Amino acid sequence: MNAPTVSLARASDAPAALLLRVVNLQKSYATPQGPLPVLKDVNLSLAARETLALMGESGSGKSTLLHLIGALDHADSGEIFIDGVETARLRENARAALRRETVGVVFQQFNLIASLTVAENLAFQARLAGRYDADWQMRLTERLGLTPLLSRYPEQLSGGQQQRVAVGRALAARPRLLLADEPTGNLDEATGDAVLALTLDLVAETGCGFLMVTHSARLAARLSRRAVLEAGTLADS
Numbered sequence: 001m002n003a004p005t006v007s008l009a010r011a012s013d014a015p016a017a018l019l020l021r022v023v024n025l026q027k028s029y030a031t032p033q034g035p036l037p038v039l040k041d042v043n044l045s046l047a048a049r050e051t052l053a054l055m056g057e058s059g060s061g062k063s064t065l066l067h068l069i070g071a072l073d074h075a076d077s078g079e080i081f082i083d084g085v086e087t088a089r090l091r092e093n094a095r096a097a098l099r100r101e102t103v104g105v106v107f108q109q110f111n112l113i114a115s116l117t118v119a120e121n122l123a124f125q126a127r128l129a130g131r132y133d134a135d136w137q138m139r140l141t142e143r144l145g146l147t148p149l150l151s152r153y154p155e156q157l158s159g160g161q162q163q164r165v166a167v168g169r170a171l172a173a174r175p176r177l178l179l180a181d182e183p184t185g186n187l188d189e190a191t192g193d194a195v196l197a198l199t200l201d202l203v204a205e206t207g208c209g210f211l212m213v214t215h216s217a218r219l220a221a222r223l224s225r226r227a228v229l230e231a232g233t234l235a236d237s
């Protein structure tokens with residue numbers, strides 16, 4: 001396994017054991033009517049191997065929070081520590097390295113690359129991170145039941161199969177933190193349950209932390225913790 005291409009200094013004020021720590025996070029969006037405050041004071045911690053369901057009404061800011069944690073957007077104020085590193089203070093190339101090497105993301109819409117086969121999609125993130133590991137890739141492929149589908153293209157797969165590829169792609173680079181935004185929202189109940197069960201098995205096997213946005217109390221109950229976003233703040237439930 002290659003070392004990360006950008007070294008990240010550990011901040012002295014963050015406990016090393018915590019994988020993720022969000023402190024007093026605020027985010028508003030500019031709208032024609034003026035700033036729309038979405039996250040007002042969000043605090044959150046996640047240890048490695050913990051699985052957390054992020055819930056809340058539509059429009060409460062769940063995707064916004066996930067994007068901030070995944071370094072896909074910038075907060076107005078507050079801090080996000082991943083493995084003790086305050087991500088907002090990183091330069092853009094280090095944030096890009098964080099997205100490639102430390103955080104994996106699975107979206108509701110799968111977001112597979114249409115012109116690449118299943119095998120190429122699965123390897124994509126790991127190759128980008130310089131962490132392609134053929135043995136791990138093969139085990140992951142087998143565990144996700146994708147071996148017979150390796151030469152197909154995304155449009156030739158069912159929704160559940162596409163989402164299994166998206167999970168495999170995110171985990172192929174062995175991220176420390178896996179983020180998922182309603183990963184089973186486009187799947188029927190039985191398929192969604194099966195994809196989540198596989199994801200939770202692989203999360204346990206790799207020892208990463210897992211944060212999943214969901215509207216389903218039933219699915220949320222399968223994770224070790226639940227937190228609800230309401231009026232711009234977060235409460236453990």
Ligand SMILES: Nc1ncnc2c1ncn2[C@@H]1O[C@H](COP(=O)(O)OP(=O)(O)OP(=O)(O)O)[C@@H](O)[C@H]1O
Binds near residue numbers: 029038062
């Ligand atoms: N780029 C943007 N510009 C302006 N407003 C935005 C933008 N993105 C999101 N919003 C608004 O911010 C609020 C939070 O959106 P967000 O998508 O984070 O909510 P959510 O809890 O994930 O919703 P859902 O459960 O419906 O997916 C909403 O009112 C949304 O309209």
